[in-house]
Amino acid sequence: MNPFEMVVAIIVVVTLGRVLMARYGVVHTKHGEDVRFRDDPAAQAENDRLRDELRAMKERLAVLERLATDNNDSGARLDREIEKLRDRP
Incomplete structure (x- = not known):
């Protein structure tokens, strides 16, 4: 070469x-x-949105885990918890 x-x-x-x-x-x-x-403002906004969505999903998962492991057989309480989950965005 x-x-x-x-x-x-x-x-x-x-x-x-x-x-x-x-x-x-x-x-x-x-x-x-x-x-x-x-630093990209669009990427930062997307990251913030995804963090918020992940936080909401973790909260919903915690409620579902509590419902699945709860020993209380109260149907009314279960209905209230499910309605709370439906009301969340």
Whole structure:
């Protein structure tokens, strides 16, 4: 491989690396010592929405686990708990 081909190959590899870094949101600090992901408001909003949904699902699961393991055979209490679950978004 002649030296010019090697220089072109190095440039291609570095360019490809930079394009992939930009595509996946990886950035460096001013001096290049720290790698972190770029803050994206849309992604942050989606993460917040998913966290809220997960929290609601955990609450519902806790109620269902309590209903499944509860020794009280009260039908009225069970109906109230089911209605509470239906009222939640």
